[in-house]
Amino acid sequence: MLNPIWLNTFKTLIETRHFTRTAEILHMTQPGVSQHIQKLEEACGYSLIKRQNKTFDLTLQGELLHKYVIKMQRQEAEFMETLNANDKTSGDCFISCSGSLATLLFSDFIALQCQYPNLVVHLEAAPNNRILQQILNGESDLGIVTQRPDSLLFSDEIIGQEELVMVFPSSTTITNTNLVTTMMSLGLIRHPDIDHYLRLYLAHCEQQVLTNFDVRKIKTKGYVNQIQQILLPVSKGLGFTVLPRSTVESYATPEQLHIFDMSHVVAETLYLVTKHKRELPARFELIKSKIKHVLN
Known part of the structure; x- marks a missing residue:
């Protein structure tokens, strides 16, 4: 040895x-x-x-x-956790979710740690496929994804929905009539989830003018991979984008942004995911309760 x-x-x-x-x-x-x-x-x-x-x-x-x-x-840490599994207010909690959800949940996790100083939250922002891989590899205990995973590998429960919105500069006047021309003239601010968000939004917004719209015709005006910075070029009039409503509402200067109101809400179902048949320590009841409170 x-x-x-x-x-x-x-x-x-x-x-x-x-x-x-x-x-x-x-x-x-x-x-x-x-x-x-x-x-x-x-x-x-x-x-x-x-x-x-x-x-x-x-x-x-x-x-x-x-x-x-x-x-x-890591295996030793996991073993020590099993010995401490019944302690509801101390230990490490590894959680993975999207950047927008991480931004939404972060302050509440900090408040939880202030209440219970021996509770240590490790929060990582990642795309769906990375989150599931982390759970399988034991790198993450709990994940939040927007697509239901394989039931043979994961256990999941629905914990809420995440509304998607199309965001324009506040200086832009948008109606159903000029929506497409405004999108074309402004151009798109891209980010890691934009292709998924945009396709989902256009497919479910129930706006006839967008039903058969070819998103490939929209010019790219920029790319940002930091969730906190995506809306800056939009606020400066450089383009539009699609993001979760919570991200837009938490932006530092929301008055510089304009959310185009649709008659039909477009939202993704959120799944709380763990490794199949894995029993989490008792402290995760605090984490799950906090997540559900924030999302509902």
């Missing part, structure tokens, strides 16, 4: 990329760090790093060992 102290020294060295800094963090001497790495290399039977003056690179075996250490530490 590889010495866990040597493994921790190795992982810390990879994270800091510096022998002296590693020694400071671990309260060791620099020769002590080098000795741990040497002993680990002897135990593995391979060189783990290639030294180049004051820097180093990982060998292939070093890269494999680094992945192994991360995996083992």
Whole structure:
């Protein structure tokens, strides 16, 4: 069995990329760090790093060992969580959802952590496919997606809906008559979810003028992958976009934006997802309750 102290020294060295800094963090001497790495290399039977003056690179075996250490530490953390499964107010909670939902939920999770300081929330914004992969890999405990996942791999429950809206600059006057021409003249501010949102919106908005509209005719006026920044070019009159209503309403200067009101609400169903047959620790009841409260 590889010495866990040597493994921790190795992982810390990879994270800091510096022998002296590693020694400071671990309260060791620099020769002590080098000795741990040497002993680990002897135990593995391979060189783990290639030294180049004051820097180093990982060998292939070093890269494999680094992945192994991360995996083992994650498994150990999961094991410790199982021992603490009945504590309702402490422990780590790894949650994945869309950027818009992360923005909506973040302040409420912070409030929950202030109430229960031993509760640690790890919130990551990701697309649907990445969220499901994280749950399968054990990187995330709980996810929120907009498409029902495979029931053989996941357990899910419907927790709400997310309304989508088409957003224009506030200076734009829009009617059903000039909607298409306005979209064409302004152009589209793109973001990672725009193709999905736009297709869904046009398909379900029940506006006859948009039913057979070819979105490929709309020129692109910009691309932003940060949820907080997507609406900035729209507010400056550079284009329009489609986003969840919660994202638009939480924008710093909503008076610079105009939501085109449709007679029919377009919304996506939200599913709360866990790995199939996995029993989550008791603390997740707090998390689930908070999510449902915010979304409803």
